[in-house]
Amino acid sequence: MSKRAVLWVAFVLVHVAVAVLGFLQPNQPMGDVYMVYEPWASRAAAADGVVGITETWVYPALALAPIFVTHVLAPVFGSYLVAWPVVVTALDAAAFALLVGRGRSQGRTVAAWFWLVFILGLGPVGMYRLDAITVPLAVAGCLWLLTRPRLAAVLLAAATWIKVWPAALLVAAVIAVRRRLALVGGAAALSALVIGVVVAVGGAAHLFGFVFDQTERGLQVEAPVSAFWLWRAVAGFADSRVFYDDEILTWQVTGPGAAAVSDAMTAVMVAAVALVAAIGALRVRRGIPFLRVFPALALSLVLVFIVTNKVGSPQYLTWIIAPLVVGLVLDRDRWWSPACLALVSAALTQLIYPLWYDRVLGGDPIAVGALTLRNVLLVALLTWSVTLLARTPRRVPAPAVVDALA
Helix, strand or coil, rough: CHHHHHHHHHHHHHHHHHHHHHCCCCCCCCCHHHHHHHHHHHHHHHHCCCEEECCHHHHHHHHHHHHHHHHHHHHHHHHHHHHHHHHHHHHHHHHHHHHHCCCCCHHHHHHHHHHHHHHHHHHHHHHCCHHHHHHHHHHHHHHCCCCCHHHHHHHHHHHCCCCCHHHHHHHHHHHHCCCHHHHHHHHHHHHHHHHHHHHHHHHHHHHHCHHHHHHCCCCCCHHHHHHHHHHHHHCCCCCCCCECCCCCCEECCCCCHHHHHHHHHHHHHHHHHHHHHHHHHHHHHCCCCCCCCHHHHHHHHHHHHHHHHCCCCHHHHHHHHHHHHHHHHHHHHHHHHHHHHHHHHHHHHHHHHHCCCCHHHCCCCHHHHHHHHHHHHHHHHHHHHHHHHHCCCCCCHHHHHHHCCC
């Protein structure tokens, strides 16, 4: 059996295994699909309001597309809950085929195996969330940045209009790619189309509601910034506790200073993004090539979105797949160590949610310690990527020439 065939067999087995685990693991890792996405689609089908159109929504408008497509396919597969992983797997397969190609590139093969192991390590929460729709779009968009910049920009912009995080990849691309006008034009065209459709159907008032919703959220338990109050709750301090927010359906922490920190985190994120982007722009101006700048800049910006985020949901780990895949394709020797660190982070995330989530919420020090370790690893990855971005040499290694994006 060829290496390519083995990869595709592994692809099928991993996706089937993760899809099934969603039904077997505790704490409903696929709960958002049947408790949130399916009711949204059913309401719209019954003309009982459309989230993002007739009311403010937590997601950008294009997130309705996979939700509605799954609703249409649900009768074919017997239920919405089965149709969802089928849609995710189909999108993953398209991007995976682009990544693997003919199976002759060692860098692409290593990147493909990394992606599969990451999916298995993170578990069903990485599949049964809207973020799973954006990952293959992001991977394909990054792989096409040099050869098909307009199409790459359309894919990354589409992913951004589903979940905001791929905007980090777009920013990195605009900084690192020479054909910036093609990127900006492609992204602008897709954005204009989305905005035009939403306005045409009467949703102008709610078009950017997701932005204000995010800024008003509190500190979610899993966020790195929440560690201080979470450990105070574990230690038994009466002024710090974990509570459930019924409005946004998440577990959060509260305690002395928590509200002020929550209010400040958006500004912290914006400042950190601006700083990292400035470093990337300076490296490009000094002649560092795309193959060196883009992977490190993309990973740095995505990790800034995660590390400084006050939400910190477990599916956010899927965001680092695309930049790590590109890094492995271009320079697998340099990027293998951080990729392994990311795999450990993914496995810890599955351990935290859904397996140990009750223990985390209950203040079990071992479970909270695992969560803290995961967050420390993310900070370490961010430090590594920013350091690489700031110090990377001009010379492009030979493997990158062989495995260059095509």
